[in-house]
Amino acid sequence: MTTTLRTISPKARISPKARKAYSFARPRKSIALTIVMLVFLVYALVPLVWLVINAGKTQSDLFGTFGLSFGSRFALWDNIVETFTYKDGIFVRWLGNTLLYVAAGAGGATLLATLAGYGLAKYKFPGKKAYFAVVLGAVAVPGTALAVPTFLLFSQMGLTNTPWSIIIPSLITPFGLYLIWVYTIDSVPTELLEAARLDGASELRTFFTISLKLLTPGVVTVALFSIVATWNNYFLPLIMLSDPTWYPLTVGLNQWSAQAGGVGAQPIYNLVITGSLITIIPIVLVFLFLQRFWQSGLSAGSVKQ
Amino acid sequence: MTAIQEQRRSEVAAPARTTPRKAKREWAGWQFTAPFAAVFVLVFIAPLGYALYLSLFQNKLIGGNAFVGLDNYVHALSDPQFWDGFGRVLLFLVVQVPIMLILALVAALAIDGARLYASGLFRMVIFLPYAVPAVVAVLLWGFMYGNNFGLTANINHFLGSEVLQPLSGQWILASIGNIVTWEYVGYNMLIFYSALKTIPAELYEAAEIDGAGRFQVIRAIKLPAARGAIAIATIFSIIGSFQLFNEPNVLKPLANNAISSYFTPNLYAYNLSFAGQQFNYAATIAIVMGVITAVIAYVVQLRGTRKEDR
Numbered sequence: 101m102t103t104t105l106r107t108i109s110p111k112a113r114i115s116p117k118a119r120k121a122y123s124f125a126r127p128r129k130s131i132a133l134t135i136v137m138l139v140f141l142v143y144a145l146v147p148l149v150w151l152v153i154n155a156g157k158t159q160s161d162l163f164g165t166f167g168l169s170f171g172s173r174f175a176l177w178d179n180i181v182e183t184f185t186y187k188d189g190i191f192v193r194w195l196g197n198t199l200l201y202v203a204a205g206a207g208g209a210t211l212l213a214t215l216a217g218y219g220l221a222k223y224k225f226p227g228k229k230a231y232f233a234v235v236l237g238a239v240a241v242p243g244t245a246l247a248v249p250t251f252l253l254f255s256q257m258g259l260t261n262t263p264w265s266i267i268i269p270s271l272i273t274p275f276g277l278y279l280i281w282v283y284t285i286d287s288v289p290t291e292l293l294e295a296a297r298l299d300g301a302s303e304l305r306t307f308f309t310i311s312l313k314l315l316t317p318g319v320v321t322v323a324l325f326s327i328v329a330t331w332n333n334y335f336l337p338l339i340m341l342s343d344p345t346w347y348p349l350t351v352g353l354n355q356w357s358a359q360a361g362g363v364g365a366q367p368i369y370n371l372v373i374t375g376s377l378i379t380i381i382p383i384v385l386v387f388l389f390l391q392r393f394w395q396s397g398l399s400a401g402s403v404k405q
Numbered sequence: 406m407t408a409i410q411e412q413r414r415s416e417v418a419a420p421a422r423t424t425p426r427k428a429k430r431e432w433a434g435w436q437f438t439a440p441f442a443a444v445f446v447l448v449f450i451a452p453l454g455y456a457l458y459l460s461l462f463q464n465k466l467i468g469g470n471a472f473v474g475l476d477n478y479v480h481a482l483s484d485p486q487f488w489d490g491f492g493r494v495l496l497f498l499v500v501q502v503p504i505m506l507i508l509a510l511v512a513a514l515a516i517d518g519a520r521l522y523a524s525g526l527f528r529m530v531i532f533l534p535y536a537v538p539a540v541v542a543v544l545l546w547g548f549m550y551g552n553n554f555g556l557t558a559n560i561n562h563f564l565g566s567e568v569l570q571p572l573s574g575q576w577i578l579a580s581i582g583n584i585v586t587w588e589y590v591g592y593n594m595l596i597f598y599s600a601l602k603t604i605p606a607e608l609y610e611a612a613e614i615d616g617a618g619r620f621q622v623i624r625a626i627k628l629p630a631a632r633g634a635i636a637i638a639t640i641f642s643i644i645g646s647f648q649l650f651n652e653p654n655v656l657k658p659l660a661n662n663a664i665s666s667y668f669t670p671n672l673y674a675y676n677l678s679f680a681g682q683q684f685n686y687a688a689t690i691a692i693v694m695g696v697i698t699a700v701i702a703y704v705v706q707l708r709g710t711r712k713e714d715r
Contacts, residue, residue: 104594113683120616126700127518127520128520128670130520130521131522133518133521134521136515137512137515137516137521137527139506140512140527140531141526141527141530141531143529143587144530144534144587144590144591145530145533147527147534147542147545147546147549147587148533148537148545150545150548150556151545154548155571156425157518161597166559167549167559168556172551178673190508212440212441212444213441215437215438215440216438216440216441216442218436218437219434219436219437220434220437220438222434223431223433223434224431224434225431225432225433225434225435225438226431226432228433228434231438231442234450235441235445235696238445238449243574246448246449246452246453246456246691247691248456248674248675248678248684248687248688248691249452249456249459249688250448250452251678252455252684253451253452253455257548268444268448269448270445271444271448272441272444272445272449273449276648277441281552300537303433303436303437303714304436307437328536330537331538332537332538332539334538334540334655335650336653339679340655340674349538350538350539350540350541351540353541353544354540354544354655355542355546357544357655357658358658363636368574369548372544373548376541376544376545379538379541380536380537380538380541383536383537383538384536386527386536386640387532387533387536390443391529401640
């Protein structure tokens with residue numbers, strides 16, 4: 101399937117004339133289909149709407165009013181202030197930790213995957229086949245099999261309970277490497293590299309001045325998915341960290357939730373809900389703003405399977 | 406770096422320049438790939454080797470750490486708690502994955518088919534839940550499921566009955582399935598949609614000339630074009646199902662009676678290590694699950710590619 105698709109000239113794909121002539125591409129809009137899909141839309145949105153509404157409720161309104169209607173008092177601002185100041189502002193600390201893990205982990209992961217995917221696509225070197233096979237084979241290895249041994253290994257190296265125990269494992273994304281590999285083959289012409297070589301540019305210089313620009317959509321895609329993976333990471337920090345001051349938001353929120361539900365608990369449900377809202381806003385914004393980039397990057401990746 | 410450049414410049418002048426230059430370029434690939442490889446060995450290969458090592462030992466009260474060969478594996482394969490969890494994720498896989506992937510495929514076809522009003526909005530909103538951290542997603546749904554101030558409590562109150570009990574033992578797996586579907590249906594939709602977008606317009610023209618109907622186009626053109634993407638999405642979903650952990654673990658405080666410590670193999674391995682300190686046995690469980698997952702993923706991949714060749 102891939103070969104047939106790839107032999108057709110890329111121009112054909114976007115030729116506006118061809119698209120216009122085709123009536124399947126411009127059929128009448130269907131109201132029935134749109135209504136069916138609206139059910140989908142509601143399904144996707146209800147929990148988020150519930151979150152936004154309930155983040156504005158006081159503790160007593162949470163229990164006393166209907167879930168999808170507003171409370172007697174609009175307390176969003178109070179909840180936000182309380183979330184940020186509860187227990188000497190531990191939430192702010194968690195937010196900072198998360199940002200650190202994302203910047204170092206996802207940033208590093210993107211850099212390593214880009215360099216390696218590019219190197220595999222454009223160079224022949226000894227051990228290349230084995231390299232590729234081992235890394236792609238790793239995609240099938242479940243994180244489960246690695247989590248416990250990684251913890252034990254890191255604890256012997258004295259890395260547990262430090263930021264390193266979160267950052268180092270986040271640096272590897274085999275899927276990102278694969279995506280960059282595909283993207284490089286499609287979008288970086290070897291002739292261009294040959295020309296740069298004749299001009300005497302070093303390989304790394306060529307990469308940073310020429311190839312990286314051509315790879316931008318692919319790199320943004322990998323960066324975005326790494327950011328989501330690190331921002332949303334739960335299992336790894338849960339295992340690695342026992343000191344709450346190093347928690348990321350996900351583990352912290354879950355601790356609050358457990359605290360709210362436990363025996364003789366402080367009822368801080370309003371903080372869990374407002375904290376959840378604050379946790380998802382940045383990541384949703386990142387996705388929306390970078391939409392144009394990552395969608396083109398993803399389609400390049402899905403052509404070749 | 407400069408040394409290499411210098412050398413290369415001098416090589417250009419030298420008469421027999423091809424061989425040494427080629428040799429240099431052969432190793433240039435490692436400049437790019439070595440950093441990834443180094444970290445990869447530390448976080449993938451080393452733990453994997455260590456897990457294998459651990460699984461061959463047992464920490465005994467008398468005699469300490471002792472080599473026991475395959476004893477742990479024998480134990481795992483006859484451990485009813487392991488098989489209980491395994492059966493649960495298998496059931497989850499067989500029911501939830503097809504539902505989610507079919508929903509995702511239908512949504513992708515609908516959005517790609519250009520018969521939808523505001524299709525860009527649909528694409529974005531259906532994808533949105535993927536950006537929500539699993540922990541937050543589970544907390545959200547958990548609250549909505551809950552009897553305290555959840556939506557189900559509201560509905561039950563309205564109906565004057567106790568029909569909906571999503572956190573009871575009977576319904577808990579379906580409730581988790583709903584959460585997982587909500588989180589990933591949009592992501593899979595986007596993968597399918599990307600594959601559909603690459604279909605060249607000529608194919609549609611040819612189909613129109615042949616007088617093909619809308620559903621014939623879907624069956625003969627769109628589905629075959631999405632086959633590779635479907636295989637990939639299936640593999641990722643299988644891996645995800647076997648690794649099920651976050652959802653039951655976060656839901657557990659809300660549904661303590663319904664979620665046991667061995668609800669899924671992953672939860673079992675986690676509880677063995679961190680509640681029971683049985684690291685050797687936990688590593689064995691993890692390896693057994695890893696092997697099963699890898700084998701199934703491999704078989705699906707083979708089937709997916711074989712169909713493509715036809």
